[in-house]
Amino acid sequence: MTKAMELEVLSDNTDYENILVGNSKFTDDMWDMAPFIPRKTLASTHKHIRFGYIENEEMKWTVKLYAYHRLSRITPFSVHHEINGVLPVFFEYCKNNSITSFEQITKEIFLDYTYWLKEVKKYKESTGFKRSRILEEIIRVGQIKGWVVPSDNLFLQIASSDLWNPREDKKKNKFKPIPEDIFDKILFHAIHDEKDILTKAGIIIQSQTGLRINEVLSIKEGCVHCTDGGHDYMEVSLSKTVKGEAIVHKVFINQLVKDAVKELSDSTEPLRRESGLHELFLTRSQPFHNKVVVYKVDLFTTIKISQFIQRWDIRDSKGNLYPLMSHQFRATYVRELVKRKMPIAYVMKQFAHVSIEMTSHYLTLQEEEVKEIYSEVILNPKAKLAGMRAAEIRSKLDQQFKGRTETEIDNIISELSKSMSFNPLPNGVCLYDFRRGNCSDGDGCFFYNCPNYVTEASFYPVLQKELELMEKEMMRFRELGHERDWQRQYVKYKYLKPLVDSLEVQING
Numbered sequence: 001m002t003k004a005m006e007l008e009v010l011s012d013n014t015d016y017e018n019i020l021v022g023n024s025k026f027t028d029d030m031w032d033m034a035p036f037i038p039r040k041t042l043a044s045t046h047k048h049i050r051f052g053y054i055e056n057e058e059m060k061w062t063v064k065l066y067a068y069h070r071l072s073r074i075t076p077f078s079v080h081h082e083i084n085g086v087l088p089v090f091f092e093y094c095k096n097n098s099i100t101s102f103e104q105i106t107k108e109i110f111l112d113y114t115y116w117l118k119e120v121k122k123y124k125e126s127t128g129f130k131r132s133r134i135l136e137e138i139i140r141v142g143q144i145k146g147w148v149v150p151s152d153n154l155f156l157q158i159a160s161s162d163l164w165n166p167r168e169d170k171k172k173n174k175f176k177p178i179p180e181d182i183f184d185k186i187l188f189h190a191i192h193d194e195k196d197i198l199t200k201a202g203i204i205i206q207s208q209t210g211l212r213i214n215e216v217l218s219i220k221e222g223c224v225h226c227t228d229g230g231h232d233y234m235e236v237s238l239s240k241t242v243k244g245e246a247i248v249h250k251v252f253i254n255q256l257v258k259d260a261v262k263e264l265s266d267s268t269e270p271l272r273r274e275s276g277l278h279e280l281f282l283t284r285s286q287p288f289h290n291k292v293v294v295y296k297v298d299l300f301t302t303i304k305i306s307q308f309i310q311r312w313d314i315r316d317s318k319g320n321l322y323p324l325m326s327h328q329f330r331a332t333y334v335r336e337l338v339k340r341k342m343p344i345a346y347v348m349k350q351f352a353h354v355s356i357e358m359t360s361h362y363l364t365l366q367e368e369e370v371k372e373i374y375s376e377v378i379l380n381p382k383a384k385l386a387g388m389r390a391a392e393i394r395s396k397l398d399q400q401f402k403g404r405t406e407t408e409i410d411n412i413i414s415e416l417s418k419s420m421s422f423n424p425l426p427n428g429v430c431l432y433d434f435r436r437g438n439c440s441d442g443d444g445c446f447f448y449n450c451p452n453y454v455t456e457a458s459f460y461p462v463l464q465k466e467l468e469l470m471e472k473e474m475m476r477f478r479e480l481g482h483e484r485d486w487q488r489q490y491v492k493y494k495y496l497k498p499l500v501d502s503l504e505v506q507i508n509g
Helices: 057-071 076-086 088-096 107-119 125-145 166-172 180-192 197-209 255-275 297-311 328-339 344-351 360-379 390-401 406-419 457-480 483-508
Strands: 030-032 048-050 224-226 232-238 247-252 282-284 292-294 423-425 428-430 453-456
Touching: 048 076, 057 076, 057 125, 076 088, 076 125, 088 107, 088 125, 107 125, 180 197, 180 297, 197 255, 197 297, 197 328, 224 255, 232 255, 255 282, 255 292, 360 406, 360 428, 360 453, 390 406, 453 457, 453 483, 457 483
Parallel strands: none
Antiparallel strands: 030 048, 224 232, 232 247, 282 292, 423 428, 428 453
């Protein structure tokens, strides 16, 4: 995706007929931004900014000025989303209430518009907030630039951020890992019972690779390959790149995925032959023209997933149907990698889509995903902790969680993970705050006897294995008479052994 554009500064003397925006004139009712939105995967309609839906010419002109202003700050595709995706509902409200100018907007009308979004349109917090805020921004920017907008400060005491709580949806929709018992049921039914091949393949591939569903649905015939070393991998197409062009990402797969892809390929082969398409996730667009089309992401996440949960009656601990969200497979996959002592660098690389096209910003984004998984493991009310500060941390957490609901506890964990310094380690977490400067131990950190190190029962298998290997190594050194090597290992052993013992007691207790 391209960056914000460098545009000519507008003034009172500007000849708008000579101002070009993409392939269009400023005065046109549609701005063709195709040169600045190069993604081939987008429909042409997503590369245009349209103003024709605004009936009042004065209001249309103000919106054009706002869109031009936004093009100098955000990407053209994002401006398209604001003007053609977010703003139209405001003009629906205007039509219903005979509003023909932004100057007519008062504090009372703004509040009534917000009430209408909440009660009539039934928008969620984040969705409603965006639709209130864009109106607020048009008025705020317009007051500075002298557009035809209200002159009064309507938002001195009340603003969109006061009327909506967009973070609430974010908390509700936080993609937490799927509980292990529920994940086992999902995978069991997908493998053994599910007859709908699109659903079966989608769930198996996501659960075993951590790919996003749009990436899974992009796979084509011949996508499975084998390395010289005999390892199977699959090619998927990624469109979320800074260059805007789709790239091919290679991800290692297991036999479950390989079998699912083969079954899917065989099942949809007649549709590929009929349509000439190469994708594997194909269906008929009934009742519309009965054409063969690639299955859509939103249909999979809303229909296929919910029908699967209902069909196999998969319920949570409260007896409710489990509200599975497709992206949870990604968080679950990270959790399993972490528990298996997979190096953080590998996890980041796996989710950074092994490609030179990806930026360091994207890598950082994925590191945050890993940190969220670690914080959920360590700060969970049921967590079994070990480490020099484990008892202190457990006591403070118990005080924080006492009398709280499950949702409130999730919010507390989320806030704690942000306020605390969470540095993922292969066998736990380092709580040292590097904003205070470099750790005094430097590169020689031996975290088992460090007060900043804490681990949890999830890491017990790894820690136990490490302890067994250490004991064998110490025995070998003792037999060879290598006393100094034995002493070096014993220094680590004497701190690791109590950690493993502590976790064993908690697990068995």
